[in-house]
Amino acid sequence: xxxxxLSPEDIENDRLARVRDPRRLAHLTEVHRARAGDVMAxxxxxxxxxxxxxxxxxxxxxVFDVAGLDQAPPPPLPxxxxxxxxxxxxxxxxLEHVTALGVKELTLLNTRRVExxxxxxxxxxxxRIRRHLVLGLEQARDTRIxxxxxxxxxxxxxxxxxxxxxxGRQGLxxxxxxxxxxxxxxxxxxxxxxxxxxxxxxxxxERLLAAGCRGIHLGPRILRVETAVTALLSRLF
Numbered sequence: 001x002x003x004x005x006l007s008p009e010d011i012e013n014d015r016l017a018r019v020r021d022p023r024r025l026a027h028l029t030e031v032h033r034a035r036a037g038d039v040m041a042x043x044x045x046x047x048x049x050x051x052x053x054x055x056x057x058x059x060x061x062x063v064f065d066v067a068g069l070d071q072a073p074p075p076p077l078p079x080x081x082x083x084x085x086x087x088x089x090x091x092x093x094x095l096e097h098v099t100a101l102g103v104k105e106l107t108l109l110n111t112r113r114v115e116x117x118x119x120x121x122x123x124x125x126x127x128r129i130r131r132h133l134v135l136g137l138e139q140a141r142d143t144r145i146x147x148x149x150x151x152x153x154x155x156x157x158x159x160x161x162x163x164x165x166x167x168g169r170q171g172l173x174x175x176x177x178x179x180x181x182x183x184x185x186x187x188x189x190x191x192x193x194x195x196x197x198x199x200x201x202x203x204x205x206e207r208l209l210a211a212g213c214r215g216i217h218l219g220p221r222i223l224r225v226e227t228a229v230t231a232l233l234s235r236l237f
Contacts, residue, residue, distance in 0.1 A: 001027050003041045003049060003141040004064070005134055011044065011066065017052070019062040028054075028062055042066055043143040049073060073143045077102040077237050078189045080165060082151075084111045084196035086225045088121040092132050094226045099136025099146055101233050107165075109151045113198040119152060158207050165191050171213035174232055175200055176222060178215030186236045194229055 004024060010017045019025060028034045034054055042064055043049030050069035054062060085108045086094055098106065110119070122128055129148055137143060151157040162171075169189040174182065176199060193208055200208070209215060218231055 001031065001138045003043050003138045003143075004028070005138050005143065006042060006044050006064075006066070008044065008046070015065065015067045016055075017042070017064045017066045019064070020060065025057075025059075025062060028057060034062070040064070041141060042069060043073065043137075043141065044069060045137075045143055045145060047143055049141060049143055074102060074140065076104040076144065077233065078187065079103060079233070079237065080105040080107070080169065080191045081229070081233075082107045082109055082165075082191060082193040083225070083229065084109050084194065084200070085114045085118050086196065087115070087118060088123040090224070090226055091118075091121070091123050092128075094229060095129065095132035095148075096136040096139070097226060097230050098233065099133050099142070100140040101230070102140070102142070102237075103233070104144060104146045106146055107149045107151050107157075109154065109157060109193075111154050111196055111204055112201045113196045124150070154204060155207075158211055162208075162211050166212050171208075171211070172236075173205070173208045173213040173215045174218065174228065175205055175215055176217055178217045180214060180216050182216045182218050182232060182235050184235055190236065192232060192236070194225065194232065197225055 006017045010019060012018065034057055036054055036056055038054045039051050040054060042052040048069045048071055050071045052068060053065045055065055056063045081098060081103050083106065133145055169191045171191045173193045175195060193213060218228065223231065
């Protein structure tokens with residue numbers, strides 16, 4: 001945890017913050033071995049971050065002085081990531097990774113090779129998703145929580161939602177065998193589409209290309225989804 005992320009409900013009178021949840025308290029005591037008087041990196045969800053003094057810490061709460069939080073969070077990546085829903089364990093790691101890298105808009109998409117059981121996973125609960133997003137923010141010293149949208153139908157997504165998402169953005173479809181290598185140093189707003197393990201089926205590739213996406217690849221190696229997404233974002237931006 002490189003940042004103690006505070007919610008607006010933690011703040012009192014714009015100067016003090018009280019942390020009471022067990023996860024953050026345990027991290028402060030067991031990992032940071034924090035003591036009153038320590039100055040730590042703090043951030044307010046959706047707001048600014050900076051350094052604040054730990055005033056008191058006990059088994060029930062930590063109290064911080066947050067008057068000096070005056071730094072803007074890192075800039076977000078100019079990307080909307082559309083990701084075929086991974087298996088639950090991989091989803092958890094991927095959410096943390098892409099959040100730490102600066103993704104702020106994410107759509108989880110159903111495709112032919114996404115197992116139906118994945119959509120029943122507890123990892124898709126709002127609380128679980130938020131937990132993984134927060135872990136990614138804490139890693140990267142960021143405060144802006146990403147927006148995650150579920151798209152449980154491929155055809156409705158491509159026909160009804162994709163055209164609006166592509167308005168003002170370039171669309172990139174990352175899929176093995178595409179003709180164009182993944183570009184580097186992209187600055188333009190981008191929609192990046194990444195398939196499931198096993199890839200998109202040919203019909204899905206055709207529909208995405210017909211909708212206006214350009215096909216790109218990362219080379220001859222076939223990567224796990226979490227590896228491919230991290231490599232794509234790092235290379236593109």
